[in-house]
Amino acid sequence: MIRTVVCQREGCCGNKFYIETIDNNLQLTCKECETKYLFDISYYDFIMISSCSKCSNDTFKVFRDEEKEGVYAKCTECGGPPEKIYIDSDGIQVSYEIKLLHDIKELMYRVEQRVCNLELKVGDLERGQDVLEQSLAYINRYIVEER
Numbered sequence: 001m002i003r004t005v006v007c008q009r010e011g012c013c014g015n016k017f018y019i020e021t022i023d024n025n026l027q028l029t030c031k032e033c034e035t036k037y038l039f040d041i042s043y044y045d046f047i048m049i050s051s052c053s054k055c056s057n058d059t060f061k062v063f064r065d066e067e068k069e070g071v072y073a074k075c076t077e078c079g080g081p082p083e084k085i086y087i088d089s090d091g092i093q094v095s096y097e098i099k100l101l102h103d104i105k106e107l108m109y110r111v112e113q114r115v116c117n118l119e120l121k122v123g124d125l126e127r128g129q130d131v132l133e134q135s136l137a138y139i140n141r142y143i144v145e146e147r
């Protein structure tokens with residue numbers, strides 16, 4: 001069940017929030033009354049900042065998935081997601097594009113490693129075949145000489 005987060009303060013039913021990531025929490029600030037709410041988002045490998053990745057608007061509607069862990073934010077103007085910042089393996093904050101590039105590089109490296117291993121195995125096979133052919137030639141010669 002996905003629910004829209006609505007401000008709980010009496011007399012306010014604001015559903016537009018400024019978002020901010022503080023430590024492992026997503027802090028929502030109601031645009032109407034400035035009440036703050038915290039959501040644990042330590043399961044995300046990125047932080048969200050209060051700027052739409054498409055139109056740079058700074059307020060968001062926020063949704064919670066009650067079954068699976070999940071907090072989603074959508075721009076109040078265009079429905080776009082907030083700008084996300086990822087933490088790379090060195091603990092450096094990077095943009096989504098850079099993270100993607102990094103992931104692709106990692107994948108390419110692993111594919112390269114596999115191809116390299118395959119080449120080694122093929123090399124082994126070829127060498128094995130050489131030995132086999134030499135042995136056969138030797139056996140043939142032996143048989144011929146014995147006759």
Ligand SMILES: [Zn+2]
Pocket residue numbers: 007008009012013014030031032033034035
């Ligand atoms: Zn409010």
Ligand SMILES: [Zn+2]
Pocket residue numbers: 052053054055056057075076077078079080
């Ligand atoms: Zn937007």
